Amino acid sequence: xxxxxxxxxxxxxxxxxxxxxxxxxxxxxxxxxxxxxxxxxxxxxxxxxxxxxxxxxxxxxxxxxxxxxxxxxxxxxxxxxxxxxxxxxxxxxxxxxxxxxxxxxxxxxxxxxxxxxxxxxxxxxxxxxxxxxxxxxxxxxxxxxxxxxxxxxxxxxxxxxxxxxxxxxxxxxxxxxxxxxxxxxxxxxxxxxxxxxxxxxxxxxxx
Numbered sequence: 001x002x003x004x005x006x007x008x009x010x011x012x013x014x015x016x017x018x019x020x021x022x023x024x025x026x027x028x029x030x031x032x033x034x035x036x037x038x039x040x041x042x043x044x045x046x047x048x049x050x051x052x053x054x055x056x057x058x059x060x061x062x063x064x065x066x067x068x069x070x071x072x073x074x075x076x077x078x079x080x081x082x083x084x085x086x087x088x089x090x091x092x093x094x095x096x097x098x099x100x101x102x103x104x105x106x107x108x109x110x111x112x113x114x115x116x117x118x119x120x121x122x123x124x125x126x127x128x129x130x131x132x133x134x135x136x137x138x139x140x141x142x143x144x145x146x147x148x149x150x151x152x153x154x155x156x157x158x159x160x161x162x163x164x165x166x167x168x169x170x171x172x173x174x175x176x177x178x179x180x181x182x183x184x185x186x187x188x189x190x191x192x193x194x195x196x197x198x199x200x201x202x203x204x205x206x207x
Contacts, residue, residue, distance in 0.1 A: 105131060106196075106205055113192045121188035122174050128195035129171040132164065135204035160201045163194035 105127070112124035129146065136149040143149040146168050155161050170191045173181045199205045 103205060106199070109192060109195075113188055118183055118185075118188075121183055121185060125167070125171050125174060125183075125188060125191055125195075128192055128199075129168060131199060131204065132168070132195060135199055135202040138204070139202050158198075158201065160194075160198040164198045167191045167194040167198070 109124045109127050109131075112120040112127065115121070133146050133149075136143075136146065136153075141149040141152050143152055146164075150161065150164055150168065153161050153164075158164070170183075170187065174183065196205070
């Protein structure tokens with residue numbers, strides 16, 4: 001009798017695409033029960049279970065999609081906020097140090113880099129980058145940004161060009177990656193040393 005029931009189940013249960021996820025389970029239950037449970041009871045139960053499972057899966061997927069979109073939007077908002085805060089800090093530092101002699105401005109950079117606070121290290125790099133921007137403009141390099149100024153330079157005209165690029169790259173990582181960027185004290189010190197070499201070559205710290 002069981003073979004006849006299995007054959008009936010195979011014939012009765014179909015799927016328009018040639019695959020029915022309920023069919024294998026139906027056949028398994030029929031084998032386990034020896035055909036003592038009616039085919040209609042099994043298919044009704046499995047159809048209902050499959051429908052509920054599909055709804056739950058859809059709901060979980062929707063939650064994950066929503067969570068991903070929300071996390072992306074929040075991270076974008078935070079990055080925009082961090083960049084705006086960084087821009088304001090740079091402007092405030094420029095305004096506060098317009099009349100400050102260059103050596104005193106560099107002394108502030110050194111004080112920040114000697115601090116035990118990572119935020120002070122970032123501030124030191126930001127301040128040094130502002131000084132680099134001013135130095136490049138005074139040296140006659142054309143461009144609206146430091147990146148453009150450095151592109152117009154060459155190792156023959158500026159032997160510390162690579163130092164300038166590497167230091168400015170760290171500054172950009174601070175600006176673009178926000179709190180995700182891990183700045184070690186060694187990297188911060190090395191970056192400030194690079195800035196100092198460039199500024200010395202541009203005679204910016206000797207005035």
